[in-house]
Amino acid sequence: MSERLAAAPPLHIFTFGRFELRCAEGLLLADGQPAPMGRRAVDVLTALVLRRERVVSKSELLDLVWPGLVVEDNNLQVHISALRKLLGPQLIATVPGRGYRFTAAAEGNAGATAASSPAAAGASVGAGQAGAYPAAAAPPPTAGPRARLLVVEDHRVHRLLLARMLQLQGHEVASAENGLQALRMLHEGTHDLMLLDLDMPGMSGFELLQRLFDDRRWRDLPVIVTSGLEGTANVARCIELGADDYLHKPVNAVLLKARVDASLAKKRQHEQQTQAAARFAGAAVAQDLAAGGFRNGGRRLPATVLACGVRGFAGLAEQMPAEEAFELLNTCYLLLFDAVSQHGGVVNQMVGAEITALFGAPLPLPDLAGAPAAAARAARDAVEMIDLLNAERTAQGQPPLRIAIGIASGEVVAGQAGTHQRATYVAVGASVLLAARLKEQACEAGHAVLVDGATQAALAGLAATEAALACDAAGQAPGPGGTGPVAAYALRVGARP
Known part of the structure; x- marks a missing residue:
């Protein structure tokens, strides 16, 4: 905040x-x-x-x-x-x-706030209570990036002094008395850096470092060890377990600031690199690249393909300045990306006012039935988000937007295509073509979302407990590659005029 x-x-x-x-x-x-x-x-x-x-x-x-x-x-x-x-x-x-x-x-x-707000919790930090954040009325911070830090220290006085030094540097500070409490706090909130003591009862600092290293959620969390234990063996062991730095107690405030700032700068640089990859390839593709590097080629995967387009966008764009059309297109992309990513999908293609998204590739979803359901939920959310945007546009005297979505499930060949200089994540197969055909059919017939038979069959078993996944027969759509018409089903998200 x-x-x-x-x-x-x-x-x-x-x-x-x-x-x-x-x-x-x-x-x-x-x-x-x-x-x-x-x-x-x-x-x-x-x-x-x-x-x-x-x-x-x-x-x-x-x-x-x-x-x-x-x-x-x-x-x-x-x-x-x-x-x-x-x-x-x-x-x-x-x-x-x-x-x-x-x-x-x-x-x-x-x-109720007196016990739970950061203002009250900050007073508790001064009183030695673990797990609280400082008050807004803390002394004026020094210049520098503000971050959320977690101090893990069993010694009350050391914990208070370290937290105070970090607060004066302008950071928000939470504290834990032991490793188990620190793990709970990591699960409950977001922290930018941890300062960790080694010699603690219950779970030692070494054990906590190992837990962080073994869990990919926390593997990239910067950790600075603050300990009174001497010897290069302890330092080496901490570095091997993923610690970024090691400070001997008593901790010098100037040295502490330098080490914290350096660790946070390194973390920000890593995040920027990851975000850059995710921005152009998608988070799941970026994760796939980070795990295995660039691999030119595809592999067969069961997946669900979602094709979505904004109906009549070209004509609408002709009626407004190019800058406004660009901003509107960007807004549509943001809403559609959000709907897809919230349900584990990956947007792998954007052309004009249309996107294609994959569910189940490059990373599998928990079960095979999960991909069709995730795609259907994403489609439902996309329609709702565009409807909410339309309410705002209507209030401003602007024409509403309409989208059409096609969903098809089956085997695709997906992978990175291109060169080391420039590549994209591509999926090919009958399901990709069929999703595009269903999207076109939805646009022509006035449906919001049309799905194929394989997707409908996967959703049928879930519709009894999740009514929003129910489908109705909606005639036929042209099949891919001249294979003849295929059955189409309309997801119950409301027809579009």
Whole structure:
């Protein structure tokens, strides 16, 4: 959460309907459980709820949620659409030409916050309680990147002193008294770096390092060991287990800052490299590349293919300036990418206002029936997200968008095609062609989503418990490669006029 949002008023918890927003924690609960919502979206909601008595402009929201960064408006639109999908479209109103306003009556609760907000928790850090974050009223931080750090130290005084030094450097600090508590905190939150003592009861620092190294979720987490244990053997063992650095106690504040800044800079560089690969190839493809390097060639995989296009986009684009058409296309891409990635899919092709996505390749989903279901859920979410975007466009006097989706399941040949200088992840096969044909048929017949027989058969067993996966017969669609017509089924997400 940005510092501007972290400096929240005394009321940190708001309830509206079945939702509870814990502003200072960056947490949204639905029926008492964490809502499936990203941190940026929760920050957007927090900014709107805290200013619910007035309209909040787009520029103000961008400045609150992404302070100091240049962010396109369509990023904000994606998060607004995601929030409307979860909360209901009526809770966040678009005021044409002015911005957004939170419309629900939100009841604030100051008492509950006293035990759970970062402000109260920060006081606990000063008192020696593990697991809390510092108060917003901490001493002014020194210049430098702000990060979320986890101090794992069983000695109370050492833990307090180390946490205090890191707070004065401008970081948010959480602390754990032992390795098991540290693992729980890693599962519950996001941390940029860990400072780890070695000699602890229960689970030693060496054991915790081994656990982190064995779990690919935490393997890239930077760890700086802070220990009073002497000897190069201990240092070498820590480095072998993945530690980035080793500081002897008592820790010098200047040296600590230099080592922390260097580790965070290395982490950011690694993240930028991973993001660059994911941006052009997709997260799953980037992971596949990281694991095995570039391999020119394909392999046969069972997969589900989703083809999606924005109906009439070319004609719509001709009626607006090129810059607006480009921004609208980017917004569509963001919404469609989000729907696909939320269900484990990979967008492997973008041409004009159309995308193709794969489910089950390059990385398999938990079970074979999972790929058709994941694709169907992604299609349903894509339709809903575009509908929410249309509500905003209509309020601004702009024409709505319509999408058509085709889904087909079967064996494909997928892999990296190209050269070491430039490559792309490609899938070929009858299912790829059939998904495109079904998308065209959906566009012509006015359906939102059409699926083939293999996908419908996989969904049939799930529709009894998940009604949104039910399908209805929708005639026939041209088969791939002149094989003749194939049966088509409409997913129950509502027909499109």
